[in-house]
Amino acid sequence: AQSVTQLDSHVSVSEGTPVLLRCNYSSSYSPSLFWYVQHPNKGLQLLLKYTSAATLVKGINGFEAEFKKSETSFHLTKPSAHMSDAAEYFCVVSEPRSARQLTFGSGTQLTVLP
Amino acid sequence: GAGVSQSPSNKVTEKGKDVELRCDPISGHTALYWYRQSLGQGLEFLIYFQGNSAPDKSGLPSDRFSAERTGGSVSTLTIQRTQQEDSAVYLCATGTANTNSPLHFGNGTRLTVT
Numbered sequence: 145a146q147s148v149t150q151l152d153s154h155v156s157v158s159e160g161t162p163v164l165l166r167c168n169y170s171s172s173y174s175p176s177l178f179w180y181v182q183h184p185n186k187g188l189q190l191l192l193k194y195t196s197a198a199t200l201v202k203g204i205n206g207f208e209a210e211f212k213k214s215e216t217s218f219h220l221t222k223p224s225a226h227m228s229d230a231a232e233y234f235c236v237v238s239e240p241r242s243a244r245q246l247t248f249g250s251g252t253q254l255t256v257l258p
Numbered sequence: 259g260a261g262v263s264q265s266p267s268n269k270v271t272e273k274g275k276d277v278e279l280r281c282d283p284i285s286g287h288t289a290l291y292w293y294r295q296s297l298g299q300g301l302e303f304l305i306y307f308q309g310n311s312a313p314d315k316s317g318l319p320s321d322r323f324s325a326e327r328t329g330g331s332v333s334t335l336t337i338q339r340t341q342q343e344d345s346a347v348y349l350c351a352t353g354t355a356n357t358n359s360p361l362h363f364g365n366g367t368r369l370t371v372t
Contacts, residue, residue: 176358187262187349187363188301195358234300238358246291246361250300 146171146239150249158257163207163222165252167235170216177218178236179209182251188234194218205229230256260284264350264364271340272372279335279367281350289353291361292325292335296346304348307333308355340371 151166169177176195180188192203199211205228209220218235235249263282271277283290292304303317307327318324322340327333337344347368351361 178360180360180363185365185368187365188351188361189363190360193358193360246303248293248301248303 146175146237146247148235148237148247148249150233150235150252152252153250154253154255156255156257157225159227160224163220163225163229163254165220165233165235165254167209167218167220167249168216169218169235169237171237171239173239176238177209177211178238179203179207179218179220180234180236182232182234184231191220191233225254225256227256227258230254262350262352262362262364264348264367266367267365268368268370270370270372273342274339276336276338277340277369279337279348279369281333281335281352281364283331283333283350283352284362286354287352287362288330288355289361290327290333291351292333293349293351294319294346295349295366301349304335337369340369342371345369345371 147170149168157163174196178193179191181191182188191207192201192209194201194211202208207222209218211218233252237247265280288309290307293301294304295301305325306314322338325335347366349366350364353359353361
């Protein structure tokens with residue numbers, strides 16, 4: 145069975161400082177991993193995905209994530225936070241052998257302070 | 259191109275009434291998911307359709323919840339005899355059959371049961 149743990153329910157950073165949102169996963173097979181962002185009153189938007197190619201994945205809006213199999217982690221980072229980054233972020237794991245396919249983390253609310 | 263469209267965007271109903279929520283997927287997407295997102299919570303899986311296969315209904319919380327997908331396209335989620343605990347945002351997501359491909363989310367229907 146697969147699972148996802150987002151280690152922080154809330155993260156607060158100052159504008160211009162780095163962002164780190166942590167995600168650990170558990171999977172019986174080689175998973176695909178995704179990060180989605182949700183702004184208020186909106187659906188989820190894909191930030192980036194890992195699908196067994198390069199372990200460092202670059203996404204939209206300056207975000208990137210590194211797949212570390214030894215640590216079963218897929219943390220999301222950004223060098224410099226912008227006010228518009230304030231949103232909720234979800235880490236998602238997908239296993240090809242799972243009929244339902246996707247497991248979502250519980251989300252991390254990112255606050256960006258001026 | 260057109261994204262995933264959900265209607266209505268907001269629905270207020272009285273306890274005990276039935277409601278229908280609609281999802282129009284992206285053309286050609288064979289996979290369709292319904293999720294429920296309660297205030298401050300992550301995404302709760304409800305039901306999954308993939309092509310002409312039998313749907314995975316394992317996430318439906320009670321027999322008051324049902325969903326159908328006509329002609330492999332539009333989907334309707336029905337909640338009968340609504341309860342206050344049904345108040346949430348209901349999100350629809352669609353995608354291809356490729357598990358490495360990300361999902362595309364609608365903006366959701368915010369259901370309030372008074």
